[in-house]
Structure formats: C-alpha cells, structure tokens
Amino acid sequence: MLQLKNVCNGYKNEKVVKNINLTVKQGEAVCILGPNGVGKTTLFKTILGFIKPKSGEILLEGKNIFSMDRREIAKIIGYVPQGHIPPFPYRVKEVVIMGRCPYIGSFGSPSLEDENFVDNLLNKLKIYDLRDKYYTEISGGERQLVLIARALAQEPKLLIMDEPTSNLDFGNQIRVLEHIRNLVTYSNIGLVMTTHHPNHVFLCGTEVVLMKNGEVFKSGDPLKIMTKENLKEIYGVSTCFIDEENIKAFVPII
Secondary structure, three states: OEEEEEEEEEEOOEEEEEEEEEEEOOOOEEEEEOOOOOOHHHHHHHHOOOOOOOEEEEEEOOEEHHHOOHHHHHOOEEEEOOOOOOOOOOEHHHHHHHHHHHHHOOOOOOOHHHHHHHHHHHHHOOOHHHOOOEHHHOOHHHHHHHHHHHHHOOOOOEEEEEOOOOOOOHHHHHHHHHHHHHHHHHHOOEEEEEOOOHHHHHHHOOEEEEEEOOEEEEEEOHHHHOOHHHHHHHHOOOEEEEEEOOEEEEEEOO
C-alpha cells in the first residue's frame, strides 16, 4: 500500500533522512524509533506529500504520491498529529466531522449519512459521551482519541501517527495504544507511528524501524530487532530486557 524507495530528503543542502526503504501493507503496524533530531518528522512530512524528496520515490497504492491530488491522498491516508488545539472552541462532533471533507466537497455540507457515520465512529471508540463537549475542554487523552476519530472519518487505508501518546499520562497512553492495536487487528488498517517508548512496540507493532543519523539502522520483527544492544546503539543508554510470559519490557539501568 505504501512504499518508499531510496528516499532522501532535507532542507537546503542538508540531508536529514537518507536512503529510506520502507513497505507498509494493510494490517501491518510499523513503529519507528529514534532519538530526537534523527529525521522522523521530516520523514513523515515527506510521506504525507508536504515536502518533495530530494531523491527516491514514494508510492501509494502503486502511484507516485506527487502525481495525486490532495483529496485522493486524503481518502487513503489519515494523519494523527502529536497534539492539536484549534483556534476556535469546536465541539467534538464538529472536529470529527472535519474528517469527512474529502467526501463532502469544497462548498458542500455534511449530510445525515456523514453525521450518522461520525456517531457510529464515536461509539466504536467509546467516546460518544464527548460528542457535544468542547474539544478544548476535554483531557489530553480524550483529545487524542478525538484526533484518531477525525482521521478514521476519512475512511483511510493507512494511518500516520506522530507520537500518538506524547504528553499523556500512563493510563491514557495504554488506552490509546489499545485502540490503535484494535484498529490494526480488526479494521485491517495499515499503520505507521513514531514513539519514544520502546515498550510500545510490543503493545501494538508488527514491525519496528530503528533510525540513527537519518538512516534505517535496523528493521524487522520486533522480537528480533528490539534488543538491549540495538537500543544502546541508537539511544546511548543501557537497559535490562524483561522477557517473561505475556511480559516484554525494557527497563533503564541507572
């Protein structure tokens, strides 16, 4: 569904990401890990078509993404940013229905079918009770679920999520990750997400990509790639790996 072939990109004469090769299929969840400044945000901007790669190619369902119009892309890719506070106090239902824009048209308005679609979506994500609340007045974890609902309202085949649990407390992190895992498992959506938490890979990832100095350092099955040696290489910290029945986690050694 999504394929990156030798993608290089950056700003002016500086290459930030180099020779990135990546394939994402429906039903796969790819987690990207790497230290700050490694190029994850630049890579996402490139995948979303916001900035054109200096070299290489990005294919979406076999088509070069830069030959597609924005509405066509929006029907395939849904994007969930780290966080978002709108300039006006929209209600939750209004924020989510914005995801229907690719189907409504520039001068159209949401139909009854669009509103019913959004209501069903809020029910599935178990946030229907937030429907009439102001988006700016709900918790960070609730806002993140609303952003996921808005992206899903596009009926995408692929979700791009930039640190979806950033700034959330432990409980809300787990709730958001559970929703992400269920989306991939039961909706057959492809997923690419960044995270700074290695343990999140075990909760919702089918594949992991470790980045170092703007390049892919290692990629593949999390059970093979997620080792304390590899984490030491990219983050420069020592960890202890706990591997017991139903528990896989890294703990820093201080």
